[in-house]
Amino acid sequence: MTTQDAERAAMDRALIIARNGPRGVNPQVGAVILSPSGDVLAEGWHRGAGTNHAEVDALSKLPAGGARGATAVVTLEPCNHRGRTGPCSEALIAAGVARVVYAVDDPNPAAGGGAERLAEAGVEVVAGVERAAGEELLASWSETTRLGRPHVTVKWAQSLDGRAAAADGTSRWITGPDARADVHRRRAAADAIVVGTGTVLADDPSLTARDERGALRDTQPQPVVIGRSETPADAAIRRHPKPPLFYADHDLAGVLADLRERGIQRVFVEGGPTLASAFLRAGLVDEVLAYVAPVLLGGERLAVTDIGVTTIGAAQRLDVASVQTLGDDLLITLLTRGAPISASTSTGRAALDPPLVDHKGAR
The missing domain is CATH 3.40.430.10 (Dihydrofolate Reductase, subunit A)
Structure with a gap:
């Protein structure tokens, strides 16, 4: 399986597990961490307001240093703001993730900018993988955010x-x-x-x-x-x-x-x-x-x-x-x-x- 195939398979999985989280004020988000060779290391999803975001939930299942050089595949652009929890962009950088692949840009101006922050830190960022499926997942939440x-x-x-x-x-x-x-x-x-x-x-x-x-x-x-x-x-x-x-x-x-x-x-x-x-x-x-x-x-x-x-x-x-x-x-x-x-x-x-x-x- 090529790197691209592994990332698309991981995105398909992330889109599925994202639905484990509640529909509400916060988006349903799923994340899968892949090793440099494309093996699944961990996965996570957002369980509601005040809980770890999907990326952090997945990272928490790895030992210290376990995500170094890994790829994070996420349904939504990692956030770049501090609310009840810290910025996911900073958590991914601190974990040593080398590459981030996501489906949909964050439409919330207060939370967006995670892709830019990751790129500034030297993390390779790929946007728009399975974008249509990601937009379908987040359609109601995105419209609520806009309105x-x-x-x-x-x-x-x-x-x-x-x-x-x-x-x-x-x-x-x-x-x-x-x-x-x-x-x-x-x-x-x-x-x-x-x-x-x-x-x-x-x-x-x-x-x-x-x-x-x-x-x-x-x-x-x-x-x-x-x-x-x-x-x-x-x-x-x-x-x-x-x-x-x-x-x-x-x-x-x-x-x-x-x-x-x-x-x-x-x-x-x-x-x-x-x-x-x-x-x-x-x-x-x-x-x-x-x-x-x-x-x-x-x-x-x-x-x-x-x-x-x-x-x-x-x-x-x-x-x-x-x-x-x-x-x-x-x-x-x-x-x-x-x-x-x-x-x-x-x-x-x-x-x-x-x-x-x-x-x-x-x-």
């Missing part, structure tokens, strides 16, 4: 004429089983699912992710409820596999900041017109999923209410990412362009308490 908050997807289901419910408030089911199954798959892929207290009181949703047979999926989102109204003791959400988080504060930006500190990277907002509109009005939405059924309802129960637009020039324009057929329904996926609709609403505060009968596509 300074979790990625937010707002989902709603609507009739062709933009209604979330009929005039009497009934909404089950606007969309068909294929659309509802798609929602459950997306719930399972999210770190948190967010609703308002109005939805909890009106619909009593369980907010679980279930498979086609109705059984709970192995992966469940963290349920989150926003609003000042009390959630009943016997509410279905209280029987969720994960204890729900409750926020009486209507500062949506503050809620997202707290969720990020808890390790939440992807938020799925499924709370109906009031909550969806509040996130849109605050400019805190990255992606919209609009499930459109070929039915007409008429009336006033719109899928989106006041989002701060008073004239056509202030309209929030979205980019269509895809259009997908799900049974008789359409799923339109749209990306926002990153700016609040109006400066006056960019703080993320909104009134969320008025109870609405909100269609969420699945219970």
Whole structure:
């Protein structure tokens, strides 16, 4: 096996073991230490905030001097800053590592620069090995780092004429089983699912992710409820596999900041017109999923209410990412362009308490 083959095999292994670490504020990172002849000497991964980074975890499994002349293969550029732990670049230099191979540059300006520091110390550095796989591993964390908050997807289901419910408030089911199954798959892929207290009181949703047979999926989102109204003791959400988080504060930006500190990277907002509109009005939405059924309802129960637009020039324009057929329904996926609709609403505060009968596509 050539040196290049050994390093790629080590990177493949590092990408696998990186997933042993928790998804959260810090990235999932894996590291493998190779001898000059290409044999695996040690491996490690990051186990969460305050613990050794992957490189140091791997180095700790070697005797003193055991990494001298070795190659460190890492999924993310070694950090060059001191937080709860010291810089990985300095640890690698002190260990006598001769070569560092990594997949992805660190997007965090506070932590980046490790490659330059290593090169300054005479360590050979190779970047971009298995970059695509590394970027896929770190996609959610990288976006959270760039945004300074979790990625937010707002989902709603609507009739062709933009209604979330009929005039009497009934909404089950606007969309068909294929659309509802798609929602459950997306719930399972999210770190948190967010609703308002109005939805909890009106619909009593369980907010679980279930498979086609109705059984709970192995992966469940963290349920989150926003609003000042009390959630009943016997509410279905209280029987969720994960204890729900409750926020009486209507500062949506503050809620997202707290969720990020808890390790939440992807938020799925499924709370109906009031909550969806509040996130849109605050400019805190990255992606919209609009499930459109070929039915007409008429009336006033719109899928989106006041989002701060008073004239056509202030309209929030979205980019269509895809259009997908799900049974008789359409799923339109749209990306926002990153700016609040109006400066006056960019703080993320909104009134969320008025109870609405909100269609969420699945219970």
